[in-house]
Amino acid sequence: MKLTTTRSAAILISATLIAGCASNNPYQSSTPYSSPASSSVQPRNSDIGVIESINLNRAGANSSSSGAGAVIGGVVGGLLGNQIGGGTGKTVATVAGVVGGAVVGNNVEKNRNPASPDIYEIRVRMNNGNSTNLLQDNIVNLHVGDRVRVVDGRVYLY
Known part of the structure; x- marks a missing residue:
């Protein structure tokens, strides 16, 4: 039973595909499309x-960035800067990391987005x-x- 159903489905699908390729268009031409350069029709x-x-x-010239690169760069730079030093030096390193990361992240984003x-x-x-x-x-x-x-x-x- 299963073999008969599978065989019937395959025949039905094949017949549908073949019928889809048939055409009753009486205006169908056997000549290929011609390009405008090879056409003998004069331009209007x-x-x-x-x-x-x-x-x-x-x-x-006015390429801009969304700011996502600056934000991500600032966060990463801040995290890396926070790992350095202690006390006031740690605060300075964190601020420098945020600013430096934001600048680098913004430039990376601009370079990744083609103009x-x-x-x-x-x-x-x-x-x-x-x-x-x-x-x-x-x-x-x-x-x-x-x-x-x-x-x-x-x-x-x-």
Whole structure:
């Protein structure tokens, strides 16, 4: 009985998987998708324009930390400083450990969190008279005054 149930379940699962691959779509094409570069379709006039300005937004310039590194570093530094000396020397060592640990912990946190990449804001005056601002992570060979084509939110030389 168990063998029959297992065999029936395997057949049912196989049939379901095979049926999921079948398609009744009459519009299905056997040709692969073509890339925009190999397409013979001419760009619309509204996709072409001239770069008016390029501004660099430095994302990593104002990198900040959450403060967790400073707190953890301060606690560890305080515990280590408290192990040194006795009396007033112990208090001084604890305070120095807290301050030093906080500074080191903050720097470690900043170094562990990678800075965001720089972003370029490109303003393009389109041939139809509209202006558009686009954000890109690089501007390889793009300059103000260049004639460009906008494809999927990216700017390319035309």
